Amino acid sequence: MPQETTPSHGEIHCPVLLEEILAHLLPRDNGIYVDGTMGLGGHTAAILDRCSPNGRVIAFEWDARAIVLAQKKLATYGDRVQIVRRNFAEIKQGLTDLGIPAIDGLILDLGLSSLHLDEKTVSGTGRGFSFRGGEPLDMRMDNRMPRTAADLVNNAAAEELADIFFYYGEERQARRIAAGIVTAREQEKIETTEQLAAIASGAVPKRFHPKKIHAATKVFQALRIATNHELENLEAILRDAPPLLNPGARFCAISFHSLEDRMIKWGFRNNPTMQELSKKPVIPTMQECQKNPRARSAKLRSAIKL
């Protein structure tokens, strides 16, 4: 099993668009904020620093491994932070259960965490988010969910797989790849990222392979979105969070692909109780992208509760 080497996750992780999101959220003393995607706690800690001494953060996170790491990092904030192992789509019930009727701001940072992308090298037990190494095709961020990516790939009908690749991955070769998967799984169960990456790229003639990314990149993105119901969760929080916001509270969301960015944009614009802070999303500076290549596709949109 690979050894954990330097540095630990808490040290290597850099929260994306940190100053920008704080400038939009404007945390203040005595406020109650929700971080819907706590991850390793980088944004949560920064909000807690800004809303001290009495402001609080309710941090939603559904991944048990992320919670273990974040708990250590956030221990110094004591009961100013409350970690809730729950899907952010359940924000309404989650806050009701804590006896909190309204909040002063909400953030979402929707990408994969560095834990998900690096966990193979750190813990030796990856979940198949990256196809760099041969990992089990799991992709569940919350291991309580019943269906893994492998379940989907081995059981879904060709049409369902093609729709997933086309709509969630914007993959133009969706039908070819779905057909390739159905043929391959008749021979042998598809259980690893390596198998799937080879099948997906083998199903598409070389002349149609993308130039800048691996031929299976969009298939992996699409499967992850489907396995975790990512768009349904985003739709739920865009619908259910605005009524929970106090007037003047901000809803700030960082997304990493165009499907999510579009949903956030229209979720804000179509809600008469929310006013966008700006029409255009905020993107990271060149310096941030150089320091943290994962920030490259990030877009921040924020809206204020009227």
Ligand SMILES: C[S@@+](CC[C@H](N)C(=O)[O-])C[C@H]1O[C@@H](n2cnc3c(N)ncnc32)[C@H](O)[C@@H]1O
């Ligand atoms: C990009 S990371 C967040 C990183 C975090 N802002 C930080 O500074 O460490 C996204 C996190 O959100 C979690 N997540 C994604 N969708 C979720 C959902 N529907 N409910 C709860 N947590 C979710 C993932 O497990 C992941 O840990």
